[in-house]
Amino acid sequence: MNDNELILQTIDLTRYFGMVKAADGINVDVRRGEVVGIIGANGSGKTTFLNLITGYLTPERGRILFLGQECTGESPRRIVKLGLARSFQIPQIYTTLSVMENLLLSLSAQANKGTVFWQPLYTESWVREASEILARFGLESYADRPVSVLPEGGRKLLDIALSFALKPQLLLMDEPTSGVSIEDKFQVMDTMATVLKESNITTIFVEHDMEVVQRYSRRVIVFDEGKLIADGHPQTILADPEIRKAVLGHE
């Protein structure tokens, strides 16, 4: 596991929606340990990019390589099994179960024991691991509570925790702070950033908020109209007035 290992590579990734080029020949390399922020205006193609690499959409042209393996056109489930995990803009969590149960299900799936019916879900080792993860995400007080009592920031963190529990090689987050109130935004990101730093997971997150991207990423990729227009250090990129104009919208 060397630090320069190529985790994700997209080659000429292209996808149309009718006449619109949502992704236009995207070439991206992401190496182990990187924390990459993706920004762009609405409709610039950032979510399309995320949907393509997680297998939710199939590209018209181009290739996706994950951990050196050809992943183009694979189903989300297979890509997850290879080591990719994703959190969503609208948290995808089990609302009829408790917080702990949500986490236990992720752990059992990760252990390939999802369809086992002779072992209890509340297996000691899993419960311990789940409690640990909940503690790291600051959610331990909600463990046995139903998901409905979680505040919005908590739901987001749970969504991320569920992805984290899969022990992924690459963690993708789709707008982790959207829908979170301004007071909680940085707390959510701080919690998350600490956990990720401690576990050294390669991370890509899509964000709207340039401040969040500046503070938490070590590399920034900018999308505009389906094309990749910048790729580099947050400081330099976000200082560029052309980039700011593209991201904030053409006035």
Added chain:
Amino acid sequence: MTLQLLTIIFVDGLNYAATLFLISIGLTIVYGVLRILNISHGGIYAFGAYLATWLALQLLEAGLPPYLSYLMLLAGGIIIGLLTGPIIERLFLRRIYGRDMHIQLLLTYSILLILDDLMKLIFGMEPLIVSEPYTLLGQFSVAGISYSRYQFFLIAISVLFGGCLIWLVRGTRFGKLVVAVINDREVSLAMGINVNLIFTFAFTLGALAAALGGAFIAPTIAVVPGFALEVVVLSFAVIAIGGMGSLEGAALGALIVGLSRAAAIHLYPEIELVIIYLIMVVVLAIRPEGIFGEEELRRI
């Protein structure tokens, strides 16, 4: 296979298709607008058949001209449709909109049970048969086989029904309102459309179609207790094949099943009963929403 055999299969198939269409059209309307699978549909159909037959029998007993029996059939269907439609929709269905599917299915199933017994209580356990409307139209020959004109009357009625309904949906303002409600309930509400009223109308329309279908088919069969139950699963199969919620689908489904059954009866009688369900499995396995059905999108 001779031309005569083909013709026979075709004509038989068309006759049976007409029957199936009349049985199923009401069910698909209700599903299309309310997104509820109305199991009590079979009960409304049977009730229509019962009342129509009973009224016709009363008329004939009173010595009135038999030509008026057609009016009695019409009356029977309309009365049942207009009674059951609003009552079921407003008293029962309205309470469960938006609730889980199994609740909705159980509710309509319970109503079917109630209707089935209601028919036994009101009309008794003896079969009711009125053959005059059937025999009055006489017979004629096709390919050397004599058919009853009433069967073709049924075909004409199904075409009429289908045509009226399509015109209603595509050509009138009411139809456009219904389509709006189908596409997006919330937006329709926000636009000031009286969604509740549309639902009542749509359900009543489906009930009318069911009751009238039963009423006109009644002279070709013996109306017996419990036949509502047979109709239920038959109508399900037809609209599942053609596409639930689609008018054209009900027609196509009826045609496919009708022709297949006719072919089965004349060529390979063992599978006569099974053919409709076999087709259903094959169609649903290839295209789960049915031939003209709408695909259900998954949102992320």
Added chain:
Amino acid sequence: MNFPRVPIVGQIFVVLFLAAPALFPSWILFLLTKSLFMFIAVQGVALFLRSGNITFGHALFYATGAYTVGFGTKWFGFRELAVLVPLGALAGLIMAALVGLIMARYRGVFFAMLNLAFSMIMYAALLKFYWVTGGTDGLPAGVATLFGFQLRGSSFGFYYFSLGIAGLVAYGLYRFLASPLGYFLKALGDNEIRIEYSGESVRHVIYVAYVIAGGLGGISGVLAAFTIGHIVPEDAFWIQSGEFVFIALLGGFESIFGPLMGAIAFEFIQTYASKYFPLAWQMTLGGIMLLIIIFKPGGLWEIYEGLTSRLKNSRWGRYILE
């Protein structure tokens, strides 16, 4: 084995069930025997109801189990329960394994419809191939034997055997519902996307559950055949499937014992009502169901929980309930 702690009220019921032959007249015992195999069948339906899907074709497996007895008797002269029950379960499992390959791709209304279609194919086949199946007359079941001892369907012995099987099924379900698969089934009705993005296959979850339901249906079919004494194509008819769904909702399908309450209530209502109101017993059932749907959708179990939660406020209430 990991036994759950049974509250005193539960122990009372267990004792009642065990002592039933001594306490109740034989016709009530017969109804209880029927309730037991209905309970097992309904559990198969309940598995899917918990995930928001309806099986309107469970009678397929029930009939498979029943006709296993029929063929076993007809072709091999077999009436041995120790063989037929596992055989019926196996037949149900295999049937479900085959049909489930197609079924697992569907949900909601399409799942229900396709299910229905398969069971009606079986119904039609049972009717048409009368030289094998006995057609509308069906097949007789004869008297069961258990390790050689004869057990008439209406006897104490058969009742206890059914009770034993039902108990095993209940225990199995208790473990099942506490397992990852049990929870994933529930999560299915909640969020399929998260399941897929956890690396678990939704199709696989449904398939395994479907096969288990098939096995349960098969077991109940075997018991039913001997209890009722004859085996008919109507065992696969959609009305039979409807009864299972009905009981699941009547009793409440979230808990393990809801279906038992539902089955007992259903058998009693059906027997009484058809005796006193032969033309209105379906209506009675329908009316009761309407009331439940409108007022207490959690079924009898919800009513039971409502009563007991009030009792828990008193000391002696807590004593017997916990």
